Amino acid sequence: MNREASDGTACAPPSVGEGTLSRRDFLCAVVGCAAAATLAGCSEFTHTSFFRKHLRELSKEEIARMLAELEKELSEQYGKPVTVGIDAARPGVQFAYALDLSRCVGCRRCVKACVNENNQGRDPAIEWIRVLEMDKDKGIDFEHANPYYEAEQVPRPGHFYMPVACHHCRDAPCVKSCPTGATWSDKDGIVVIDYDWCIGCRCCMAACPYGARRFNWTEPKVPAEEVNPQMHYLGNRPRPKGVVEKCTFCVHRVRAGRYPACVEVCPVGARKFGNLNDPNGEIRYVLENKRVFVLKNELSTRPRFYYFYGI
Amino acid sequence: MRFVRAFLQFVAGSTRIVLRGNALYWSWIALLVALIVVGARAYAHQLATGLVATSMRDQVSWAFYIGNFTFLVGVAAAAVLLVIPAYVYEWKPIKEVVILGELLAISAIVMAALFVLVDVGRPDRLWHLIPGLGLLNVPASMLAWDVVVLNGYLVLNVVIVTWLLFTLVRGRHPAKAIFTPLVLFSIPAAIGIHTVTAFLYSGLSARPFWHSAILAPRFIASAFCSGPAVLLVLMQLLRKYTRFEIQDVAIWKVAELMAYSMGFNLFLFGAEVFTEYYAHTEHLVHMRYMFTGVEGHTEIVPFMWASLGCSVVAFVLFLIPRTRRHWVTLNLGCLLIYSGVYLEKGMGLVIPGLTPDTLGEIYEYGPSRGEWEVAIGVFAIGFLLFTLMVKVATPIMLGEFRVDTRVAAGSAAGPVVRPATAH
Numbered sequence: 001m002n003r004e005a006s007d008g009t010a011c012a013p014p015s016v017g018e019g020t021l022s023r024r025d026f027l028c029a030v031v032g033c034a035a036a037a038t039l040a041g042c043s044e045f046t047h048t049s050f051f052r053k054h055l056r057e058l059s060k061e062e063i064a065r066m067l068a069e070l071e072k073e074l075s076e077q078y079g080k081p082v083t084v085g086i087d088a089a090r091p092g093v094q095f096a097y098a099l100d101l102s103r104c105v106g107c108r109r110c111v112k113a114c115v116n117e118n119n120q121g122r123d124p125a126i127e128w129i130r131v132l133e134m135d136k137d138k139g140i141d142f143e144h145a146n147p148y149y150e151a152e153q154v155p156r157p158g159h160f161y162m163p164v165a166c167h168h169c170r171d172a173p174c175v176k177s178c179p180t181g182a183t184w185s186d187k188d189g190i191v192v193i194d195y196d197w198c199i200g201c202r203c204c205m206a207a208c209p210y211g212a213r214r215f216n217w218t219e220p221k222v223p224a225e226e227v228n229p230q231m232h233y234l235g236n237r238p239r240p241k242g243v244v245e246k247c248t249f250c251v252h253r254v255r256a257g258r259y260p261a262c263v264e265v266c267p268v269g270a271r272k273f274g275n276l277n278d279p280n281g282e283i284r285y286v287l288e289n290k291r292v293f294v295l296k297n298e299l300s301t302r303p304r305f306y307y308f309y310g311i
Numbered sequence: 312m313r314f315v316r317a318f319l320q321f322v323a324g325s326t327r328i329v330l331r332g333n334a335l336y337w338s339w340i341a342l343l344v345a346l347i348v349v350g351a352r353a354y355a356h357q358l359a360t361g362l363v364a365t366s367m368r369d370q371v372s373w374a375f376y377i378g379n380f381t382f383l384v385g386v387a388a389a390a391v392l393l394v395i396p397a398y399v400y401e402w403k404p405i406k407e408v409v410i411l412g413e414l415l416a417i418s419a420i421v422m423a424a425l426f427v428l429v430d431v432g433r434p435d436r437l438w439h440l441i442p443g444l445g446l447l448n449v450p451a452s453m454l455a456w457d458v459v460v461l462n463g464y465l466v467l468n469v470v471i472v473t474w475l476l477f478t479l480v481r482g483r484h485p486a487k488a489i490f491t492p493l494v495l496f497s498i499p500a501a502i503g504i505h506t507v508t509a510f511l512y513s514g515l516s517a518r519p520f521w522h523s524a525i526l527a528p529r530f531i532a533s534a535f536c537s538g539p540a541v542l543l544v545l546m547q548l549l550r551k552y553t554r555f556e557i558q559d560v561a562i563w564k565v566a567e568l569m570a571y572s573m574g575f576n577l578f579l580f581g582a583e584v585f586t587e588y589y590a591h592t593e594h595l596v597h598m599r600y601m602f603t604g605v606e607g608h609t610e611i612v613p614f615m616w617a618s619l620g621c622s623v624v625a626f627v628l629f630l631i632p633r634t635r636r637h638w639v640t641l642n643l644g645c646l647l648i649y650s651g652v653y654l655e656k657g658m659g660l661v662i663p664g665l666t667p668d669t670l671g672e673i674y675e676y677g678p679s680r681g682e683w684e685v686a687i688g689v690f691a692i693g694f695l696l697f698t699l700m701v702k703v704a705t706p707i708m709l710g711e712f713r714v715d716t717r718v719a720a721g722s723a724a725g726p727v728v729r730p731a732t733a734h
Contacts, residue, residue, distance in 0.1 A: 142671030200432020209517035242432025
């Protein structure tokens with residue numbers, strides 16, 4: 001499992017450790033010539049300020065200030081107290097997910113729960129989970145899969161259902177393709193995105209074999225009364241226009257020891273989640289006792305998302 | 312000081328040349344400016360509403376803009392088609408027009424960069440790509456590498472062209488010991504930009520249509536036809552309207568080289584078609600989407616057949632010496648090659664690569680009106696830049712524009728521009 005732990009950082013973008021201060025000073029000097037106001041923006045760092053460093057180069061104080069700023073802004077915007085956390089990966093934790101295809105009935109409650117939990121845009125509708133309806137006689141065949149079936153009639157005879165979201169690959173093609181290191185695989189295996197660093201080039205979307213990533217083609221709208229105020233900086237905080245988002249295994253919940261929203265809501269218990277390093281965990285039981293498989297195994301992305309037939 | 316003064320005179324003289332022209336010149340400039348305004352308005356709208364103003368969606372997340380980008384990188388790379396024989400083989404008739412190729416390369420790179428700019432969701436954050444200020448994810452990200460090589464190629468060509476013109480304008484010749492290696496270096500650099508751009512696609516195992524080892528060679532082969540197609544037309548225009556002497560043999564030689572690359576391009580494409588159709592795996596669906604449509608989705612089918620038709624006819628026209636040397640068929644061939652490669656890169660590469668998407672969904676993409684307008688604006692900027700650069704370069708190459716560096720300080724004598732330059 002040590003290998004697992006090191007995997008998390010293997011895909012990480014190169015960090016520019018040294019000389020961060022001097023660079024910031026340089027920036028202040030450059031911008032300072034233009035306007036005193038910008039200079040103030042440099043010394044008093046805010047998340048909205050034009051120039052900032054990559055998250056990995058920010059000091060603890062700077063991050064705390066940034067989150068406080070965000071909380072204030074979002075609380076005002078939605079008219080209720082909002083908390084924005086940034087819980088780091090806990091040592092010794094390796095998350096994995098397993099989905100029982102023989103139980104899933106395609107009710108799409110996971111999709112709804114995910115939308116509500118993670119503040120996905122309602123207009124235009126963004127859904128991190130895509131549930132595919134497939135013909136039993138064709139097996140897993142994407143060419144004939146239908147993501148737009150009517151939910152009231154499920155499960156339809158002769159069909160089975162395959163929900164797909166981010167597979168949190170250990171060798172994630174999206175992480176590799178990102179030109180600015182705005183998306184990376186954290187130490188517990190969750191692939192996250194910094195929405196304030198993403199330039200919206202969509203290389204990751206072209207690179208992802210699982211169609212997991214969504215782009216904010218316009219300003220996403222979430223009604224204030226529906227906003228989930230428990231937010232995570234790398235997770236469910238509202239996204240700006242022009243950046244990419246996707247499933248984070250509900251990073252704000254799972255790092256606090258809770259299940260992802262989709263696991264909790266699933267009425268047939270098809271979704272299993274847990275820490276691979278926990279020998280008594282559910283996920284270990286599934287991996288050790290069921291025959292599991294991953295999607296597009298031939299691409300060697302080594303997903304943390306497994307499928308299995310439980311019954 | 313004398314150097315600085317000469318350079319200032321060079322800039323002043325160039326400005327004067329640009330501001331002087333006949334009615335035809337000014338109407339051309341006015342047309343381009345009008346088109347730029349159209350593009351700027353469409354882009355302003357896109358900035359305000361987001362990329363929802365385009366027809367792109369999650370299923371087809373790159374499209375017309377990125378197709379144009381890819382095509383233009385090819386045009387930029389094609390300058391080497393002229394550089395190779397001119398400098399490696401010291402082939403006289405082409406050497407004179409190499410500078411046109413380099414000017415075209417500069418304009419094409421600027422347009423390519425603009426197409427990336429209009430495609431990204433957060434243009435305000437592009438500085439995140441600058442190493443030191445932001446974070447450039449090398450060596451992992453191919454787009455990061457593309458940023459490096461494209462900017463490097465742009466700088467290289469700007470340096471070569473500016474140096475050459477500034478030296479000629481002072482009645483000198485560039486020091487061969489530095490200039491020749493620099494020009495020779497632009498050959499691998501040109502191959503490099505198009506190769507890295509191809510790797511941007513071919514490195515993606517998620518997209519079987521792109522994930523092919525011969526994608527980079529295909530890019531190079533098609534670029535070696537499309538770039539010179541622009542130049543051939545331009546060479547004819549220049550020798551008609553200026554005193555620029557371009558020999559027939561130079562034009563025919565370029566046309567001959569184009570025939571070979573088009574033949575190679577078609578061969579490589581044929582190899583792809585064979586592999587997909589013969590093996591008949593699930594990956595064939597992308598090629599089927601391109602050639603016959605899938606489940607009634609046939610949006611891009613006509614474009615693809617048109618592209619193939621243009622390329623094949625042009626190949627035949629350029630292969631037969633008689634039609635290659637006949638001005639009507641030569642120019643028709645240029646037009647066909649340009650259209651064929653443009654359709655292939657603009658529509659035929661990106662869209663079938665993303666359709667159906669990785670989970671089998673088919674979203675039929677066709678460029679929105681806004682996308683067309685933005686694209687026209689970008690092309691107009693490139694054409695404007697190219698026009699102005701050629702306007703300055705032509706009299707310098709012809710020896711009609713010189714700055715006199717021997718003039719004493721304080722003298723009123725500025726750059727000398729002979730009236731014959733107006734066109």
